[in-house]
Amino acid sequence: MEKIMKDFFLFLSKNRSLTRAAKKYGLKFGAARFVAGETIDQAVSVIKELNAKGLAVTIDYLGEFVDNEAEANEMADQSIEAIKAIGREKLDSQLSLKMTSMGLDISEQTVLGNMRRILDAAKENNVFVTIDMEDYARCEKTLQIFKKLRSEYDNVGTVIQAYLYRTEQDMIDLSDYEPNLRLVKGAYKESPEVAFPDKKDVDENFKKIIEMHLRNGHYTAVASHDENIIAHTKTFAEQNGIPKSQFEFQMLYGIMPERQIELGKEGYTMRVYVPYGTDWYGYFMRRLAERPANVAFILKGMLKK
Ligand code: FAD
Known part of the structure; x- marks a missing residue:
């Protein structure tokens, strides 16, 4: 049953008409x-609260699968606004963004043009930028864009998904770029031809790539709410003399907030991914897919109204 619900929400996450409708009607169904x-401004208030609790942030102006140049350029402008707000308000925050919001599906020229504008502004404001990883169909193109940009900028990193078979080889290929990587399980619906269908295999591969990246001496963000993965990372780092300054934990805004504070108090850098904007629908559906129990929480909220 859980698998059916997961597939259902991942299917809904890509529905363009619902995405458009959601933009018009504001944050609904518990998405807040x-x-x-x-x-x-709303995002800045949230970040200030998180920073005051000892948590670092990566802010994300929500948007994905943009199919026209004007919208992609507008998305880049919004990310630059966010970077300027980080600088102006002296926030402890990085920036995250998706290549399909910058024009990945339009042309390489569009996406590179937008990314260079963003990375220049980020450099001026001392902000690090992470390129989120999207579905498998965009993985190779996203990595090519990352490699190009990484050769020009030192304030850019990307994400690697443990559920893909190709991941271990990607880590080896990326090593020359000394990348700052966020490692995750992976949030999209992928076929068993390209991704491990069993959670157990994903978890094993996740541990393997965390160890690889830490051992290589590169900065590692372990982005997970899974206690086994967190414990494994801590133990591996302790046993191999890897300092806390070489890695951090990341979690999503609204998920396990007390645990986030605890990890911060234990002396780890704990970064919260803070999304904002009107294009919340696809992001929200993926969060429901990760934990169908969230649906019960939403239904309760709707019944109360
Ligand atoms: P799971 O085994 O899925 O979850 C472990 C436990 O965490 C669950 O039992 C539950 O208690 C809790 N939990 C997990 N998800 C939820 C939820 N939605 N609501 C409530 N509780 C939950 N994926 C990508 O494909 N590309 C990216 O660029 C990307 N960036 C990310 C950035 C950050 C900072 C984080 C934390 C995740 C990101 N992800 C990304 C999502 C990731 O791939 C997983 O889908 C997500 O983190 C759930 O996996 P998990 O490691 O938390 O483990």
Whole structure:
């Protein structure tokens, strides 16, 4: 049953008509639990609260699968606004963004143009930028874009998904770029031809790539709410003399907030991914897919109204 619900929400996450409708009607159905608001001002207030609790942040202006140049350029402008807000308000925050929001599906020229504008602004404001990883169909193109940009900038990193078979080889290929990587399980619906269908295999591969990246001496963000993965990372780092300054933990806004504070108090850098904006629908559906129990929470909220 859980698998059916997961597939159902991942299917819904890609529905363009629902995405458009959701943009018009504002944060609904409990999405505010996972999304920090629709405006940069709302996001800034949330970040200030998180920073005051000892948590670092990566902010994300929500958007994906953009199919026209004007919208992609507008998305880049919004990310630059976010970078300027980080600088102006002296926030402890990085920036995250998706290549399909910058024009990956339009042309390489569009996406590179937008990314260079963003990375220049980020450099000026001392902000690190992480390129989120999207579905398998965009993985190779995203890595090519990352490699190009990494050769020009030192303030850019990307994400590697443990559920893909190709991941171990990607880590080897990326090593020359000394990348700062966020490692995750993977949030999209992928076929068994390209991704491990069993959670057990994903978890094993996740541990393997965390160890690889830490052992290589590169900065590692372990982005997971899974206690086994967190414990494994801590133990591996302790046993191999890897300092806390070489890695961090990351979690999503609204998920296990007390645990986030605890890890921060234990002396680890704990970074919270804070999304905001009107394009919340696909992001929200993926959060429901990760934990169908969230649906019960949403239904309760709707019945109360
Ligand atoms: P799971 O085994 O899925 O979850 C472990 C436990 O965490 C669950 O039992 C539950 O208690 C809790 N939990 C997990 N998800 C939820 C939820 N939605 N609601 C409530 N509780 C939950 N994926 C990508 O494909 N590309 C990216 O660029 C990307 N960036 C990310 C950035 C950050 C900071 C994080 C934390 C995740 C990101 N992800 C990304 C999502 C990731 O791939 C997983 O889908 C997600 O983190 C769930 O996996 P998990 O490691 O938490 O483990």
